[in-house]
Structures are given as C-alpha cells and as structure tokens.
Amino acid sequence: RKEVEQDPGPFNVPEGATVAFNCTYSNSASQSFFWYRQDCRKEPKLLMSVYSSGNEDGRFTAQLNRASQYISLLIRDSKLSDSATYLCVVNRDSWGKLQFGAGTQVVVTP
Amino acid sequence: DADVTQTPRNRITKTGKRIMLECSQTKGHDRMYWYRQDPGLGLQLIYYSFDVKDINKGEISDGYSVSRQAQAKFSLSLESAIPNQTALYFCATSDPGAGLKADTQYFGPGTRLTVL
Numbered sequence: 001r002k003e004v005e006q007d008p009g010p011f012n013v014p015e016g017a018t019v020a021f022n023c024t025y026s027n028s029a030s031q032s033f034f035w036y037r038q039d040c041r042k043e044p045k046l047l048m049s050v051y052s053s054g055n056e057d058g059r060f061t062a063q064l065n066r067a068s069q070y071i072s073l074l075i076r077d078s079k080l081s082d083s084a085t086y087l088c089v090v091n092r093d094s095w096g097k098l099q100f101g102a103g104t105q106v107v108v109t110p
Numbered sequence: 111d112a113d114v115t116q117t118p119r120n121r122i123t124k125t126g127k128r129i130m131l132e133c134s135q136t137k138g139h140d141r142m143y144w145y146r147q148d149p150g151l152g153l154q155l156i157y158y159s160f161d162v163k164d165i166n167k168g169e170i171s172d173g174y175s176v177s178r179q180a181q182a183k184f185s186l187s188l189e190s191a192i193p194n195q196t197a198l199y200f201c202a203t204s205d206p207g208a209g210l211k212a213d214t215q216y217f218g219p220g221t222r223l224t225v226l
Binding site for chain 1: 212
C-alpha cells in the first residue's frame, strides 16, 4: 500500500463549479499535512497547510480526518487558472521528511 | 529573484557520463533536499541534508551522491548516468525553526534531465 494515495483524475470541472477530492495516508503518526499545487512539469508550490480543525483560504477548503486517515480539498467557484495537479503531502517523521502523493489532476473547462 | 535556484534547467547527456545538478538558496534555511519526479509517481527523496555536516540518504539514493558545499548550496551528482535516471529533479529547502511551518518545503524550478 502506498503511504499517500490519491485519485489521479482527471477531474473535469466546468468553470464556476465546485470540485472536491481526497487523499488517504497510512502513517497514523503523521502530524503535518499539506496540499501543494503543481502546474505541468513545474515546481510544486504550497497551496495550504491542513490543520486539525480544517481551514479555509479563499475558495479553497481543506479538511483533515485523523480517524479515517484522509485529508480533503474542496475548490469552490473553480477558475480556469485552477487547472493543475494537486499533490497531497504528509510528513513522514519529526525530522522534516515528507511523503508526496502522485497527485490529482484538475481540469477546469470554460 | 527566486529564493531557490537550480542549474542547469535542462540537460541531455549520454549513458555513463558524470553529471552534476546544482541548487542554491537565499532563504537561509538549514535543511535541503533532492527529489526526483517520474510521470505518475510522487516525488521521491534522493538525499537530504539538515546542515553542512549532516547528509542522509533518502529512499532512492543508489546511483547518486551529494555535496553540501555551504548552507546555501547543495549539489546532486550522477556518477555514471543511466537512462532510467531520466526524470525531473527538484531541490527543496525547509526551516526547522519556523514553528508551524517547520515542515513546509520550498522548491526550486527543477532540472529536466534526459539520459540517452
């Protein structure tokens, strides 16, 4: 079983719609959770950290479910510029090492 | 100016050649990392360094070596390149003293390496 699993997609989303997707992680001791965004063959960029109580940043909402070991990302009012691959990232240990999922591709269409 | 830079951005080389990828950062972070990314796979950790004197192997270190020349510089070498090392390589940094952001990693623009 992969340490971090994501649905690769693509999720085809009409502009203005809402899209949500999850990622599951296997290490119950993980403490830090992130969503990164990666545009085609470019560097991953931090989208948001995910906190225990869930958090929101503009049109983006992240949730953490420790009991079921998954995190989710919801994008409201999708923009064409939201088209990207979203990487689920979980810390492996207390020494700063991260485990990356393979990513979920989102394609927002006009 | 970018905080994390990588050179070269693209490189084509032949099997058996030695190649070095360089990473520099102006963020003042102690921790630096090298990853490779293959299509359909998550980023895989090659080597990481917590400071100039502390270098550690990641999950896929075979065939690679690194050098931490200074806090700001971390180089990755392929001693004898082979075609299955064709990939996108990223350098990243993090600041362990950043509180809640201690595990956040910041990436360079990547090096696209092709081994023929």
